Amino acid sequence: MRKLSLKELNRLDVDSYKQKQKHPCIIVLDNVRSALNVGSAFRTTDSFALEEIILVGITAQPPHREISKTAIGATESVSWKYMQTEAEVIDYLIEKGYKLLPIEQAAESTSLEQYEVQSDEKVALIFGNEVKGVSQTFMDAAEDCIEIPQFGTKHSLNISVSIGIISWHFVEKMIKI
Amino acid sequence: MRKLSLKELNRLDVDSYKQKQKHPCIIVLDNVRSALNVGSAFRTTDSFALEEIILVGITAQPPHREISKTAIGATESVSWKYMQTEAEVIDYLIEKGYKLLPIEQAAESTSLEQYEVQSDEKVALIFGNEVKGVSQTFMDAAEDCIEIPQFGTKHSLNISVSIGIISWHFVEKMIKI
Numbered sequence: 001m002r003k004l005s006l007k008e009l010n011r012l013d014v015d016s017y018k019q020k021q022k023h024p025c026i027i028v029l030d031n032v033r034s035a036l037n038v039g040s041a042f043r044t045t046d047s048f049a050l051e052e053i054i055l056v057g058i059t060a061q062p063p064h065r066e067i068s069k070t071a072i073g074a075t076e077s078v079s080w081k082y083m084q085t086e087a088e089v090i091d092y093l094i095e096k097g098y099k100l101l102p103i104e105q106a107a108e109s110t111s112l113e114q115y116e117v118q119s120d121e122k123v124a125l126i127f128g129n130e131v132k133g134v135s136q137t138f139m140d141a142a143e144d145c146i147e148i149p150q151f152g153t154k155h156s157l158n159i160s161v162s163i164g165i166i167s168w169h170f171v172e173k174m175i176k177i
Numbered sequence: 178m179r180k181l182s183l184k185e186l187n188r189l190d191v192d193s194y195k196q197k198q199k200h201p202c203i204i205v206l207d208n209v210r211s212a213l214n215v216g217s218a219f220r221t222t223d224s225f226a227l228e229e230i231i232l233v234g235i236t237a238q239p240p241h242r243e244i245s246k247t248a249i250g251a252t253e254s255v256s257w258k259y260m261q262t263e264a265e266v267i268d269y270l271i272e273k274g275y276k277l278l279p280i281e282q283a284a285e286s287t288s289l290e291q292y293e294v295q296s297d298e299k300v301a302l303i304f305g306n307e308v309k310g311v312s313q314t315f316m317d318a319a320e321d322c323i324e325i326p327q328f329g330t331k332h333s334l335n336i337s338v339s340i341g342i343i344s345w346h347f348v349e350k351m352i353k354i
Contacts, residue, residue, distance in 0.1 A: 156249065
């Protein structure tokens with residue numbers, strides 16, 4: 001099987017990307033500690049052409065050396081904004097018509113394979129701090145919550161990996177609908 | 178919504194995990210440069226209870242400081258083996274009845290959302306070097322190849338993120354079948 005050359009990948013330039021219609025998913029990084037994880041979120045958001053990233057609380061913002069290390073340039077293409085508090089984020093998302101969807105291990109969570117993406121769905125996927133998880137403020141404001149089912153000794157996926165899995169779950173359905 | 182406590186996660190101990198039936202997916206790391214990516218592959222393999230990991234060529238092996246950093250203990254639970262050459266890996270997988278499935282941007286690749294997992298499918302998911310991609314030896318030996326569709330300026334997902342996305346695609350179908 002022949003691998004594609006760089007030229008054949010049809011990569012968009014930054015201007016074309018900015019004008020392109022995005023998949024209606026917003027990534028919310030709720031007090032994420034590692035700037036490397038933030039950079040990775042930018043890279044994945046660019047790949048899947050998601051709407052934007054909201055950085056909350058202590059989450060690092062570009063320009064930042066460690067973000068650049070894992071974003072490999074995606075901070076130039078991806079739209080992002082910073083908000084200090086969860087309350088600001090909730091108001092913004094409700095105003096914009098986005099559904100709050102924390103990714104968390106919770107008592108009433110929906111297991112990812114059971115979560116059916118609706119054709120007109122606009123979602124804000126909320127990823128929490130590496131240790132504390134998603135803030136209780138977001139958990140209280142959300143009507144649903146997604147959990148990635150796990151079967152091992154750790155029950156802990158890296159946040160960058162989780163962002164990839166969950167984003168793909170939505171993008172897959174959105175490109176098939 | 179109430180977050181679960183650590184106790185409620187029902188994490189398996191290492192012995193119970195080792196005895197548990199695994200999802201029939203093998204992760205092949207083909208000359209992966211970053212030991213941090215190797216550790217992340219262990220963590221994801223544990224979470225999704227995949228069969229085993231095969232480390233090929235220059236790919237780092239446990240015990241290794243950087244692998245431990247991202248595996249957070251999953252090197253204790255996950256089965257793995259090292260093989261020097263692609264040829265050894267191919268013989269082993271064919272003997273074991275596993276289908277070779279490189280994850281690569283190739284001329285005849287199947288886009289991930291089009292790839293239908295069969296009920297009796299046993300797959301070896303092959304992830305290549307961060308720069309060079311999957312070795313041509315594997316590409317030539319494989320009858321099919323999966324590509325994660327991308328829509329941005331980079332057309333490049335981190336290997337740890339790709340392992341999460343692809344593993345979940347198979348595990349989702351396997352738990353639903």
